[in-house]
Every structure is written in C-alpha cells, then in structure tokens.
Amino acid sequence: MTQxxxxxxxxxxxxxxxxxxxxxxxxxxxxxxxxxxxxxxxVFRRLVEQLGxxxxxxxxxxxxxxxxxxxxxxxxxxxxxxxxxSSSRVAESAIRPIVRVLAPVPKIALYPAFILILGFxxxxxxxxxxxxxxxxxxxxxxxxxxxxxxxxxxxALAAGTTRRxxxxxxxxxxxxxxxxxxxxxxxxxxxxVVFLAEMISSTDGLGHLLVYASRSFETxxxxxxxxxxxxxxxxxxxxxxALRRRLLAGYPEAE
Amino acid sequence: xxxxxxxxxxxxxxxCAGLLVLWELAAxxxxxxxxxxxxxxxxxxxxxxxxxxxxxxxxxxxxxxxxGFALALAFAIPVGLAMGRSGKVAAFxxxxxxxxxxxxxxxxxxxxxxxxxVGDASKTLVIFLGVSLPLIYHSYQGARAVEEKMLxxxxxxxxxxxxxxxxxxxxxxxxxxxVGLRTGLVLALITMxxxxxxxxxxGVGNILFNSLDMALYDRVYAMIVIIGILGFxxxxxxxxxxxxxxxxxxxxxxxxxxxx
Numbered sequence: 001m002t003q004x005x006x007x008x009x010x011x012x013x014x015x016x017x018x019x020x021x022x023x024x025x026x027x028x029x030x031x032x033x034x035x036x037x038x039x040x041x042x043v044f045r046r047l048v049e050q051l052g053x054x055x056x057x058x059x060x061x062x063x064x065x066x067x068x069x070x071x072x073x074x075x076x077x078x079x080x081x082x083x084x085x086s087s088s089r090v091a092e093s094a095i096r097p098i099v100r101v102l103a104p105v106p107k108i109a110l111y112p113a114f115i116l117i118l119g120f121x122x123x124x125x126x127x128x129x130x131x132x133x134x135x136x137x138x139x140x141x142x143x144x145x146x147x148x149x150x151x152x153x154x155x156a157l158a159a160g161t162t163r164r165x166x167x168x169x170x171x172x173x174x175x176x177x178x179x180x181x182x183x184x185x186x187x188x189x190x191x192x193v194v195f196l197a198e199m200i201s202s203t204d205g206l207g208h209l210l211v212y213a214s215r216s217f218e219t220x221x222x223x224x225x226x227x228x229x230x231x232x233x234x235x236x237x238x239x240x241x242a243l244r245r246r247l248l249a250g251y252p253e254a255e
Numbered sequence: 256x257x258x259x260x261x262x263x264x265x266x267x268x269x270x271c272a273g274l275l276v277l278w279e280l281a282a283x284x285x286x287x288x289x290x291x292x293x294x295x296x297x298x299x300x301x302x303x304x305x306x307x308x309x310x311x312x313x314x315x316x317x318x319x320x321x322x323g324f325a326l327a328l329a330f331a332i333p334v335g336l337a338m339g340r341s342g343k344v345a346a347f348x349x350x351x352x353x354x355x356x357x358x359x360x361x362x363x364x365x366x367x368x369x370x371x372x373v374g375d376a377s378k379t380l381v382i383f384l385g386v387s388l389p390l391i392y393h394s395y396q397g398a399r400a401v402e403e404k405m406l407x408x409x410x411x412x413x414x415x416x417x418x419x420x421x422x423x424x425x426x427x428x429x430x431x432x433x434v435g436l437r438t439g440l441v442l443a444l445i446t447m448x449x450x451x452x453x454x455x456x457x458g459v460g461n462i463l464f465n466s467l468d469m470a471l472y473d474r475v476y477a478m479i480v481i482i483g484i485l486g487f488x489x490x491x492x493x494x495x496x497x498x499x500x501x502x503x504x505x506x507x508x509x510x511x512x513x514x515x
Contacts, residue, residue, distance in 0.1 A: 008342075008346040009346075009350075011343060011346045011347050012346050012347060012349055012350035012351070013350065014347065015347060015348065015350075015351045016350060016351055016354065019351075036369050036370060037370075093266070096266065097266035097267045097269060097270035098270040098273070098274065100266070100267050100270070101267050101270045101271055101274070101487060102274075104441045104486045104487055104489070104490035105482070105483040105486040105487060106441075106444050106445040106448050106449075106482055106483075106486050107445075108445060108448055108449045108452065109448055109463065109478075109479050109482040109483065110479060111452075112463055112464065112467045112475050112479065113289075113290075113475065113476065113479055115289075115467070116287075116288075116289025116290065116467070116472060116475065117287060117289050117290050188356070188357050191357060191359075192357065192359040192362075195359045195362055196359055196361055196362060196449055196453070199362055199453050200449075200452050200453060200464075207362070210362065210365065211365065211453075214365035214366075214369075219369070222365060222366055223366070226358070226359075226362055226363070226366070229357075229358075229359065229362075230354075230357050230358045230359075232357075233356075233357025233358070234353075234354070234356075234357050237356075237357060
C-alpha cells in the first residue's frame with residue numbers, strides 16, 4: 001500500500017503543477033498582460049503579506065463569524081426537523097412536502113428578500129447561509145434516522161426510556177455518521193455561500209474585498225480573497241473530517 | 256391521512272399553499288415595507304411573464320444555462336467514467352478535484368469577465384465549471400461500482416476497451432449518472448442566478464437586483480417566485496426523464512440539494 005501511494009501521489013500533484021506552470025509560462029512569456037493575469041508569485045507574495053495585515057484579518061473574521069452563525073443555525077434546525085420527521089408521522093407529512101418544494105429552489109434568489117426584511121448587515125447573510133446549509137443537513141439526518149435499526153429504539157422504550165430521550169440518546173447516536181456527513185457538506189456550502197452573499201451586497205468581508213478589487217482593477221487583490229476562502233473551505237473540510245473520525249471512533253461504518 | 260398523501264402531487268401543492276398563507280399572514284402581521292403580502296407580489300408574476308423584455312431575459316438565461324449544462328455533460332461523464340475504470344486516471348484527477356471543490360465557482364465571474372468579456376462566453380463557462388464537479392463525481396462512483404464479471408464477459412466476447420466503455424460501463428453507471436445530472440441541473444440554475452447577480456449585466460439575476468434598486472418590492476418577490484418555480488419544475492421534469500430512462504434500477508427517493 002505504502003509502495004503504491006507514492007507514485008499515485010506524484011500523479012495527483014502533476015495536474016496541479018501543470019496548471020501552475022502554465023500560469024507561470026503565460027505571464028513570463030508575456031502571453032497575458034499582467035493586468036489580466038498577474039504572475040503566480042505576485043499573487044502568492046500578496047497573500048502572505050495580507051495574512052499579516054490586521055484589516056484583511058478583520059474582514060476574514062467577519063466572514064467567519066457569518067459563516068459559523070449561519071452554519072450553527074442550519075445544524076440546529078436541520079437536525080431537529082430531521083429527527084422530528086423521522087419520529088412522527090404527522091411531522092413527516094408536514095415536513096416532507098415542504099422540503100420537496102423548497103430543496104430544489106435556488107436559495108440565493110431569496111437573498112434580496114432577506115436584505116429587504118433583515119437589512120444589509122450580518123442578519124441577511126447569516127439567514128442565507130442557514131437557508132442554504134439547512135437542506136443537506138436535514139435530509140442526511142432524516143435518512144440516517146429512518147434507517148436506524150428499530151429494535152434499538154424498542155429496547156430503549158422497553159427499558160423505560162421516554163420517547164424524547166430515546167430519540168436523542170438512541171436514534172441521534174445511531175444516525176450520527178449520516179448526520180455528520182450532512183453537516184460536512186453543509187459546512188462547505190456555508191463557506192461558498194457566505195462569500196457569494198458578500199460579493200453581491202456587502203461593505204465588509206472577503207467577498208466584498210474581491211468586488212472592491214475588481215472595481216479598482218487591482219487584479220492581484222482579486223485573487224487573494226478567492227484563494228483565502230478556498231483555503232478556508234479546504235481546511236474547514238479537513239478539520240471537520242478529523243472531528244468526524246474522532247466522534248465516530250468505534251462506529252462500524254466509520255472509515 | 257394515508258389516503259390524501261398517496262395522491263401524487265397533492266402534498267407539494269398543499270405545501271406551496273401553506274407557505275403562501277404563511278407569507279400572507281407574516282406580511283399582514285409584520286407591516287414591513289420590504290415584505291409585501293403574497294397576493295400583491297403574485298399579481299406581478301403574470302405581468303413579468305407577459306412583458307416582452309423580461310421574458311426575453313429569462314429565456315436568454317435559461318438558454319445559457321442549458322448550453323453550460325450540455326457542455327459539462329459532454330466533458331464530465333467521459334472523465335468520470337474513465338476515473339472509475341482506471342486507478343491511474345482517478346489518482347491523476349482526484350487531488351485536483353479536491354482542491355477545486357471548495358472554490359466558489361460563481362465568484363470566478365469577475366476574473367473570467369476580465370478574460371472573456373461580459374458576453375455569453377463567461378457566463379456559460381461559469382455554469383460549466385459549477386456543474387462539472389458533481390457530474391464527474393457521480394459518474395466516477397457509478398463506473399467504480401460496475402460488476403467486474405460483466406466486463407470480463409465482454410472481453411471474452413472480443414470487445415475492446417472503448418466498446419466495453421460504451422456498451423457496459425456507461426449503461427451500468429446510468430442510474431448514478433442521473434443522480435449527478437439532477438444535482439447538476441439544480442446547480443446550473445443556482446450558478447446562473449448567482450453569476451448574474453454578481454455580474455449585473457443581463458438575465459434573471461439582473462432583473463431581480465434592478466427591481467430591488469428601484470424599490471419595486473412586489474417585482475422582487477414575484478421574480479423570486481418565478482425562479483423558485485423554475486427550480487422546482489426543472490427538478491420534477493428531470494425526475495420524470497430519469498424514471499423513464501432508468502426504470503430498471505431501484506428508484507432512489509432522494510431530494511436533490513443544490514450547492515453553489
């Protein structure tokens with residue numbers, strides 16, 4: 001396995017290296033004007049420089065705040081509704097059709113409505129992030145909770161556990177792998193959506209920095225926020241995966 | 256309860272009606288300028304759809320969306336199938352796709368507009384990028400799960416690699432590919448709306464924000480309803496097509512979730 005891993009890793013780095021080389025070649029042979037495509041080193045240097053810049057970090061912090069607030073709401077509402085739909089027929093017949101209607105609707109279209117109702121500040125962005133991250137979490141929770149072995153719940157009920165307690169201690173625990181997968185997808189979605197919302201209308205945050213740079217034709221500064229949010233997405237994804245493995249230690253289906 | 260929920264199409268309709276009633280009540284209760292009552296906004300829907308210019312913009316958006324979707328389809332399915340059948344191809348593409356996954360595709364709009372201008376090309380390219388990833392992923396998963404024995408039999412019958420791909424791997428992966436297509440279609444709509452909102456040049460997203468800037472709030476909400484209906488109708492129509500093509504596979508009761 002370890003013998004095979006090294007060449008495979010090299011093979012995987014190859015396309016990324018090729019793209020970077022192409023980028024470098026385009027700029028150093030003057031095929032692309034620097035105003036349109038800055039050299040990769042200039043972007044990288046600017047990124048490192050900005051990461052030490054308190055104003056840039058302040059914008060990053062604003063973005064992260066909105067991201068986590070929206071994600072937390074989505075987790076709370078999504079897991080609660082998912083569990084409710086899985087446990088009662090009445091709740092299911094109410095939640096299922098609503099989800100069926102709302103899930104394929106582009107949530108970004110709701111953003112103007114959120115702005116009108118909640119204002120231009122944090123609240124509208126947080127609402128959009130929550131709306132977008134909600135459905136994958138809700139569906140994953142529901143699907144996980146429905147496929148929990150019913151015998152587990154029956155034994156808990158027979159042992160005198162109340163229904164609500166059984167839902168939290170047995171069903172939620174047993175459905176945890178699926179719930180966490182949904183949350184991980186929701187987290188990456190949150191990351192993307194918060195950035196887009198800030199690009200569409202905002203006065204701060206990483207997305208605003210990109211739009212601001214594009215209006216003043218500072219090409220290098222357009223790449224830096226985009227790379228920052230992508231790196232944030234990558235590291236949040238990796239961090240969540242590590243957390244998931246930790247929480248799922250001992251589960252049979254955990255990788 | 257069992258009886259009425261068994262009628263196809265009725266529960267979603269009831270859900271729509273319920274949501275509209277909720278909206279109407281919220282608007283009457285809250286008295287916010289930015290939230291007109293449902294009936295007032297819905298009156299604007301036929302007005303927009305009968306207006307020549309806005310109808311043209313909507314049709315133009317949908318056309319770009321379908322072109323981007325078709326291009327992604329032609330590119331992503333072969334790549335995904337090749338990844339699923341060859342470990343080397345998978346090792347080649349996987350890290351790259353992992354790196355691209357968290358990049359907000361619609362956010363590339365300002366950069367791509369610098370290169371390709373404000374025309375159709377940049378919008379179509381962004382939609383193509385947004386849709387390709389889930390399509391590649393699902394084709395990959397589908398091709399990976401093809402029964403080896405079928406491929407051995409095909410080789411024994413004298414089929415070469417390409418023939419095996421077309422006659423065995425592609426049809427066998429079709430159910431999984433359709434799952435990807437469905438996610439991709441919703442995603443194409445999302446990317447289209449988002450990129451138009453960012454670019455503010457033309458199309459559905461532009462009508463939405465122009466109405467917002469001109470404080471035509473009824474129109475904003477009417478536009479949201481139109482986009483919502485578009486998303487739902489595309490999803491339902493696609494589900495029908497899928498069911499017709501891959502009726503032989505187990506139907507999956509999955510609700511498509513769009514991501515940006």
